[in-house]
């Protein structure tokens with residue numbers, strides 16, 4: 001399956017992605033993790049990305065798109081993938097569609113994780129990643145509403161919305177049950 005995960009910062013995409021990746025036997029590709037690896041290894045891409053991560057801005061589309069394209073060319077993605085944190089803008093969604101068109105295989109589902117802002121703020125402040133200060137979190141929330149939330153309409157025909165509050169395995173169960181249902185099958189693939 002080719003799946004995209006969407007949700008505001010702190011909704012638990014990464015946690016759920018790890019479980020779904022295991023259950024579905026497809027690689028978990030997190031753009032946030034890829035960027036952080038580049039930052040740790042001090043690659044040129046990491047040096048460019050760092051200031052965006054630090055302030056909660058999106059890394060420019062051309063940098064992000066190139067990194068994802070490269071990752072999707074690796075052979076472990078042939079049977080599917082779970083994209084966590086990409087696309088985050090309409091431009092990135094179009095870029096992803098173009099990457100997938102060249103392989104002839106579209107997305108099967110977009111899973112949206114939702115959680116109230118006060119709950120996600122608490123989770124993130126507890127996590128304590130360098131970009132998890134209250135100001136930067138608030139900024140990431142605004143960036144999500146402005147730039148990423150419009151993708152929910154864009155993907156309406158394959159969207160599965162999952163309430164991400166409650167025990168972790170129950171949330172994963174909701175997502176897995178939804179993914180096994182007909183409602184999120186991409187009509188383009190059924191034809």
Ligand code: ADP
Nearest residue numbers: 009031032052053056057058059064085086088
């Ligand atoms: P969260 O979901 O908590 O915001 P992520 O690990 O997904 O955390 O992302 C952390 C940061 O990485 C973002 O604030 C942004 O700077 C950068 N980033 C991740 N994915 C993208 C993307 N698709 N486009 C641009 N920047 C991205």
